[in-house]
Amino acid sequence: MTHSMLFGTLSWSVFPTNVVAIGGGVILVGGVLAVAGLATYFRLWKYLWREWLTSLDPKKIGVMYLVVSAVMLARGGADVILMRIQQATSVGAHAGIVSASHFQQLFSAHGSIMIFFVAMGFMFGLINLVLPLLLGTRDVAFPFLNSASFWLFVAGAGLVNLSLIIGDFSTAGWLSYPPLSELAYSPGSGVDYWIWALQIGGIGSLLSGVNFLTTVARLRATGMTWMRMPMFAWTVAGSMSLVAFAFPVLTVTLALLWLDRTLGMHFFTAGGGGNMMMYVNLIWSWGHPEVYILILPAFGVFSEVVACFSGKKLAGYASMVISIWGIVFLSWLVWLHHFFTMGAGADVNAFFGIMTMIIAVPTGVKIFNWLATMYRGRIRFATPMLWFMGFVVLFTLGGVAGVVMAEPPADYQLHNSLFLVAHFHTMIVSGVLFGYFAGITYWFPKIFGFRLDEKLGAAAFWFWTTGFILAFGPLYVLGLMGATRRLDHYAAGLGWQPMFIVAGIGAALVMIGFALQVAQVVRSIRMRETLRDTTGDPWGGRTLEWSVPSPAPEYNFARLPLVHGRDPFWSAKHGGAELWGHEPYEDVRVPKNSSLGVLIGAFALLLGFGAVWHIWWLAALGLLGAVACVFVRAFSENTERTISGERIAHLEAAARRHAALPV
Amino acid sequence: MTGPTLMTPEMRAEDSKAVFGFFTYLMTDFVLFAALFATYAVLRSGTFGGAAPASVFNAPFALLETLILLSSSFACGLALLAARRENLRNTLLALSATFVLGAAFLALELSEFSRLVASGAGPARSAFLSSYFTLVGTHGLHVALGLIWMSALALSLRMRGFTRGNLRKLALWSLFWHFLDIIWIFIFTIVYLFGII
Numbered sequence: 001m002t003h004s005m006l007f008g009t010l011s012w013s014v015f016p017t018n019v020v021a022i023g024g025g026v027i028l029v030g031g032v033l034a035v036a037g038l039a040t041y042f043r044l045w046k047y048l049w050r051e052w053l054t055s056l057d058p059k060k061i062g063v064m065y066l067v068v069s070a071v072m073l074a075r076g077g078a079d080v081i082l083m084r085i086q087q088a089t090s091v092g093a094h095a096g097i098v099s100a101s102h103f104q105q106l107f108s109a110h111g112s113i114m115i116f117f118v119a120m121g122f123m124f125g126l127i128n129l130v131l132p133l134l135l136g137t138r139d140v141a142f143p144f145l146n147s148a149s150f151w152l153f154v155a156g157a158g159l160v161n162l163s164l165i166i167g168d169f170s171t172a173g174w175l176s177y178p179p180l181s182e183l184a185y186s187p188g189s190g191v192d193y194w195i196w197a198l199q200i201g202g203i204g205s206l207l208s209g210v211n212f213l214t215t216v217a218r219l220r221a222t223g224m225t226w227m228r229m230p231m232f233a234w235t236v237a238g239s240m241s242l243v244a245f246a247f248p249v250l251t252v253t254l255a256l257l258w259l260d261r262t263l264g265m266h267f268f269t270a271g272g273g274g275n276m277m278m279y280v281n282l283i284w285s286w287g288h289p290e291v292y293i294l295i296l297p298a299f300g301v302f303s304e305v306v307a308c309f310s311g312k313k314l315a316g317y318a319s320m321v322i323s324i325w326g327i328v329f330l331s332w333l334v335w336l337h338h339f340f341t342m343g344a345g346a347d348v349n350a351f352f353g354i355m356t357m358i359i360a361v362p363t364g365v366k367i368f369n370w371l372a373t374m375y376r377g378r379i380r381f382a383t384p385m386l387w388f389m390g391f392v393v394l395f396t397l398g399g400v401a402g403v404v405m406a407e408p409p410a411d412y413q414l415h416n417s418l419f420l421v422a423h424f425h426t427m428i429v430s431g432v433l434f435g436y437f438a439g440i441t442y443w444f445p446k447i448f449g450f451r452l453d454e455k456l457g458a459a460a461f462w463f464w465t466t467g468f469i470l471a472f473g474p475l476y477v478l479g480l481m482g483a484t485r486r487l488d489h490y491a492a493g494l495g496w497q498p499m500f501i502v503a504g505i506g507a508a509l510v511m512i513g514f515a516l517q518v519a520q521v522v523r524s525i526r527m528r529e530t531l532r533d534t535t536g537d538p539w540g541g542r543t544l545e546w547s548v549p550s551p552a553p554e555y556n557f558a559r560l561p562l563v564h565g566r567d568p569f570w571s572a573k574h575g576g577a578e579l580w581g582h583e584p585y586e587d588v589r590v591p592k593n594s595s596l597g598v599l600i601g602a603f604a605l606l607l608g609f610g611a612v613w614h615i616w617w618l619a620a621l622g623l624l625g626a627v628a629c630v631f632v633r634a635f636s637e638n639t640e641r642t643i644s645g646e647r648i649a650h651l652e653a654a655a656r657r658h659a660a661l662p663v
Numbered sequence: 664m665t666g667p668t669l670m671t672p673e674m675r676a677e678d679s680k681a682v683f684g685f686f687t688y689l690m691t692d693f694v695l696f697a698a699l700f701a702t703y704a705v706l707r708s709g710t711f712g713g714a715a716p717a718s719v720f721n722a723p724f725a726l727l728e729t730l731i732l733l734s735s736s737f738a739c740g741l742a743l744l745a746a747r748r749e750n751l752r753n754t755l756l757a758l759s760a761t762f763v764l765g766a767a768f769l770a771l772e773l774s775e776f777s778r779l780v781a782s783g784a785g786p787a788r789s790a791f792l793s794s795y796f797t798l799v800g801t802h803g804l805h806v807a808l809g810l811i812w813m814s815a816l817a818l819s820l821r822m823r824g825f826t827r828g829n830l831r832k833l834a835l836w837s838l839f840w841h842f843l844d845i846i847w848i849f850i851f852t853i854v855y856l857f858g859i860i
């Protein structure tokens with residue numbers, strides 16, 4: 001590989017030559033140009049910049065997270081379609097539609113994108129949207145840090161997508177085990193793209209973790225003791241403390257792999273005294289907590305949704321809290337079950353196998369609590385509740401499959417098989433993703449002022465669940481028959497093809513489900529007047545966010561609420577203590593917009609791109625620029641503006657007149 | 664902090680939020696170093712025919728580095744005491760002393776690194792040396808960042824005096840500086856002392 005000062009290792013050969021890869025690049029470039037063109041045509045740039053991109057309002061940052069994650073979901077979904085077509089057609093004498101190397105890029109990109117830029121993005125989006133509202137506060141602890149985190153997330157996602165056009169993505173799987181991911185065996189820029197996309201996005205996540213943990217610990221409404229918090233806030237506290245303690249390990253692991261690849265060090269190399277099992281241990285001691293980082297807030301969403309749509313208070317509040325922290329603690333003691341077969345020995349395997357079975361217990365406690373909440377409740381099957389029903393069935397089945405694999409002898413058979421692939425997809429899709437879909441549908445009216453169309457929502461749900469079962473049911477069976485993961489080709493005599501075809505049909509149904517969700521949003525925007533939430537409380541909610549008009553005003557609460565127990569809004573509605581007094585509205589300080597967050601993201605993208613292609617002047621520029629932005633922010637004054645009490649009185653009167661609520 | 668500035672509940676909330684958040688960040692940094700320490704412990708024996716810990720480390724030199732870094736923390740404490748009395752001259756004096764000691768520590772560390780690289784024991788030589796350079800270098804990088812942060816803080820103190828924000832940042836920076844001491848004590852023990860034994 002040649003190297004020039006100006007362009008590093010970049011050359012003309014980095015552009016794609018294969019037809020499918022060119023197609024991906026064309027779709028990406030076309031999409032970006034189309035969005036930019038539309039924004040220019042409708043003169044939206046100023047509006048977008050002022051109202052969205054530079055905003056420090058967590059509700060707006062949350063919406064931007066959801067948009068980016070939905071786009072990345074489409075990207076990761078496109079990878080799925082190609083993989084499913086490949087595995088359904090690449091049999092015996094037929095070669096399928098993509099090369100082996102391209103197939104490896106597909107599954108590496110799919111996994112990295114879905115975890116880091118879809119699941120994490122939806123999670124941070126939802127937390128941004130509703131955490132301050134649920135806690136009865138006006139903002140997150142560090143609003144600017146929040147914006148910087150978001151733009152780092154966008155920079156990471158951007159880097160993954162750049163690899164579609166310039167160079168290749170990693171072929172080393174979503175966790176890039178060495179020695180395969182070392183320079184000797186992956187000499188291209190793919191692993192570097194992977195490292196920098198995750199590093200930049202991961203640092204954003206780490207900062208978000210600190211931010212939201214501080215928000216829960218320090219910014220709760222007066223009277224909202226820990227044990228009066230909504231369950232979603234508890235799960236955020238658990239998840240974010242895992243972020244704070246797990247993501248630094250990811251940062252180190254990625255940095256060490258990069259040092260190996262770039263400065264010729266020997267952390268994980270096959271030679272030089274390196275130890276590649278060290279990598280596997282490090283990455284999974286981040287990776288296993290990561291699973292619970294994603295699922296805990298989804299559990300929180302379901303706790304709110306089930307209580308609301310069953311018209312009952314959440315059953316077993318204290319046991320829910322204990323089980324959250326049980327999961328947080330135990331999630332540190334199970335990482336080795338990802339590599340029982342890699343020579344740890346029987347006693348170590350036994351310990352981790354037993355811990356893995358034990359961690360299923362607190363999750364089981366939650367399942368029973370949700371069912372007990374529904375028991376004798378007045379259940380309404382609105383779309384969020386449908387997602388819960390799909391979740392509770394599929395997640396339990398997938399969880400049981402996990403307990404099967406927790407037995408090391410069984411795992412020796414199932415390790416790296418499609419059974420494993422089916423298991424973790426059941427947890428991440430029907431657990432995490434369904435949870436966030438439920439949350440988005442549930443809280444959508446609070447953010448936008450109108451509900452999502454229920455009919456299309458229900459249709460999307462049925463396509464997702466049916467498609468999911470068809471896509472992953474066969475993979476469980478294939479796994480038991482011996483099919484390993486990441487196969488780009490197999491012999492016809494194995495008789496696997498029919499089941500791969502069924503899996504492909506299932507994936508297509510899921511895609512239809514996704515398309516229906518897009519249609520749902522579009523239709524709901526067009527029908528927004530009929531779907532308008534005039535009450536601020538469209539579902540008969542229990543928690544504080546439903547006490548303010550929809551859409552929630554920038555300052556969230558005109559008067560900060562006083563909390564006297566759990567489900568404070570429910571008790572206020574039913575003759576309990578009032579949430580606030582009748583004193584005149586006071587001035588509220590809110591953060592001013594800042595373009596420094598966008599700049600930090602842009603500089604981080606330059607840093608990542610420069611480091612991937614060894615364009616060191618560009619990397620240095622990116623790093624210095626980002627650090628300079630931090631200093632500028634640290635020493636800038638007047639970062640807040642005031643919304644006057646009169647202005648609030650005016651806005652509140654208007655919103656409540658419109659909503660026919662008591663002023 | 665008690666001082667002549669009258670504190671409103673909002674200011675107190677702002678302080679408690681900043682301290683909690685920064686402390687959480689410091690804990691994440693602890694975990695980061697924990698991962699590097701674990702890596703070092705695993706790869707310490709991976710010398711691959713190259714230099715071994717006992718032949719690389721020089722105990723009196725590491726002790727000198729330690730004493731200098733601990734003195735810089737003492738100076739940092741003096742700066743905070745002076746700031747509490749709102750004595751700008753003494754605060755800046757103590758910060759300068761902290762800076763000089765911190766920079767001296769970094770200079771010693773860099774001289775040791777260059778000595779090792781010159782003798783053929785660079786970070787690419789073996790897994791042991793990779794992990795040594797990365798662990799100690801990451802601490803050094805933190806020290807350098809602390810020095811840059813402190814310079815900016817000193818500048819801001821000169822320009823604006825003891826504003827609420829400056830006092831808060833000074834307190835957070837001192838947390839950071841003491842945190843680096845604690846990490847160094849672990850490095851001194853685990854890397855240098857255990858290496859020589």
